[in-house]
Amino acid sequence: MKTPTAPLRLVSAAVLAAAVALPAAAQVDLTRIAWVGDSEGAGFSAGCLTKRVQVDSPPAIIARTAGVADFQQPIINDPGLGNCMVLTSLAPSFGAEAGNGTPANLSLPRPYNNLSIPGCAIGDMVRATTGAEASPGSCRSFIDLVLRNSALHIGSPIAQAVALNPTFVFLENVGNDYLGAVLSGTVIDGVTVTPIAAFTADINTALTTLKTKQPKGIVFGVADVTSIPFTTTLPPFLTSGGKLVLDPAGNPIPLLGPKGCVGGAPACPIPANTIVTLNAAAYLPYGYGIPCAVAPTLPKCNNPLPAAAIDATHPGALIYAADVAFLKSRGVQYNAAIQAAATASGYKYYDVNDFLLRLKAGFDIGGATINAAYLTGGAFSYDGFHLTPIGYALLADDLIQFMNANFGAALPRVNLSTYLFNGGTNGGLSGSSALYVPLNGEDFERAVQGIFTPEFAAQLASMFSFPKPALVQGDSGLVPRIEPHHRGVENP
């Protein structure tokens, strides 16, 4: 047996040393990211998909932070598609921008790195190749802009991810398999909620397919859709100016719903564990859900808030406790299936609910607190379920820390300053001030009180290191602090 010559030994030692000395970041190669996802991955925000937010989608922020040279997205020029919401007053009232944005990167001769498609569920990610094959709604509207199979002829989002020959994979599907039930206010397993068997089969297929091409990746769990501002902002009680309206006995007055009413009454008080979604904002000003004894001048007083969609443009606004329990249970089942598939594939499971819980508690950033409060928290956009660029930056930074912890990487953290102070790298959600609506008199007073919720007060106070108060001033003295809400109801 020959012994290595001295130069050979030197070379061997150098190679060994170099291998040992590889930077930790090399443990994750983000040269060709494939991110298969939904609207959150796409950078959808405030009801629209537009360039000024897409450039700050979570995968775009990660790629930029990691110095990835070639990261491609299906950019839609401003003002984007979907009519971006603009806050026009603190009432609050919203306007909408034009939705005539045009694709800016349509001719890219390869799949995009960001294959996120708003509205798509796991089945769409596995099988859909065109709008005709996709779930109705946003997925059907956006899938052809992303997949471009009329030119590429590659197939589904999962197939396009494989075709990228990725160096790292993200599979992000955080809720579209049951979010529709919440948005429409109609909870029906198999219709607005994906059955667990189908979900399990599809997540297994997705991860099995992806891991054969790239064994390193992250799969997201689904979010608890009953714990987002869309479902947590409004209380099940009457409010005015951000405060509970109390009856003469000092008790809060429940809103009215259609279920469980005795004697065939069309409306009765909803139980306190009922979720009132932001859809109620369209009904409350007319008196739906409000007893005539409180607001007799409202034309629809004593009518119930709808507990299911009336038609395509009139969604339900209530989710009763049984449906809430079902949705929570289904979320747990989805995540169990995802975790099992992740274990089988070797992909790391990212618990998005853990992120949301921390977001609810608030991220303290150099004296600034960002949390999940609607309008004033900074993380959730006007639609109540998509993040803002600040929220996306926090998510991207959390993912980077997750990769560093789970893949032995040393990726740099996200620089949050520009998101905090500039709304994003390209302006973010700022709408035109020309759309702002002046408020006067009582409306103004009520709006000011409404926006200055106990949570907002606590947020300001936290800047001064004050804890949130346990009691707040109600109409009849101090009352227990409640969740934030922003709708006045007496004078719509």
Add this chain to the structure above:
Amino acid sequence: MFKSIHNRLATVVLVGLVAAGSAGRVESAGFALFEQGAKATAMGGAFVATADDPSAMFFNPAGNAFADNKLTLEGGGVIILRPTAEFDGASPFPGNGYHAEMSKGLYAIGHGYGVLSLSNDVKLAVGFWSPNGLGVPWENSDTFSGRFLSQRVDIRQLAMSAQLAVKLSDSIAIGAGPEIRLTDVKLSKNIGAINPFTQRFVDVAHVSIVSTGTPVKVGFTAGLLVKPCERLRFGIAYHSHMDVDLGGGAEFGKIPTGNAQFDAAVAAGLPIGKTVPGTTTVQFPSLTIFGMAYDLTPHLSLEVDGNYTTWKVFDQTVLRISGLPDTTLAHNWENTWTVRAGVLYKGKAGWVAGGFVYDQTPQPDADVSPFLPDSNRTGGSIGAGIRAGKFEFQISSLFLWFHERTVSTNKDNFNGTYQTFAILPGVTIKSTF
């Protein structure tokens, strides 16, 4: 004679008082100050076993028992220059590439002492000094990324004492007396919030917290000086810990965002234009100084000291603001050690000295912030004293390198690297009668 004493007294006291009137900047770890006399400073603060100067009131009250003159007066001050006081940010906040500097304004601390011989063995000393101080002002405070934590903080503390020093024998002396401290505090910062219209974090108000009145707290200081043989001296001194109760108010000023609705919402929730009363307590640690001096020759002495500071008392600050629940700010500081060494050469016309100090920071990473970015320090010092008749003019300079401190676990997620270098030239005038 009396006119002469009066003039000289006025001279030395005036020098000290002028310096003491300025804000102090922390130059011993935490917010303690150790530069209480030019001669001691020249020796790196290693002075507890030498203590042959009226500044022994701070370094070792027993030392004044060996004073030879009927009356000795001393006054002076130290100016604090900071050629380098910088911060470089790290991501996630305030982000890589961010750079900020502290204001370069001059700071000064002062001291004044008088030692009167009551008998051959008993001396009465009265004096004042600045045992603690802090001044952290950030440049461009309206745009400084740490403005929501602190734009400027000033803590000033003046100690006054009357001590008796008693020579028990030619080799042992003790000294002790009450220590009265006057303290005031100022701090300012901005308050920010998410503007719902732009979804950007914006400045909405400015708050200044100013203590009112001058709370007086009484502690004590004591010392022992032992000369077991002609060339060797041991010293130990102690300053007690004090909790100072501060009262004052928080004044809120509005910062318009340009959106009338949002500004009104903010104004509805903050007491704009009003002063909200509040109180807090600041814990000042005890300090134990001990050391040994040895005369290598009749002219050349060497001293090595150790200091132990009980910074653990500064574990939290409780803010009690009128109408709001108490708020507790955790600091979790640790007790610290400081090592000092000095060499002193005494000639016919005066003296020259040099010294070294290593000062351990009590502050954990989590607490290092724009409010107080502390770090370990290494310092070198030089100085000289020239006698001219009944006067002695002393000068000194301490060069203090704050160890570069990179923080990634600050409790407010304000991370980066702090770098500071300070020069502390000082002057003391001593007069004997």
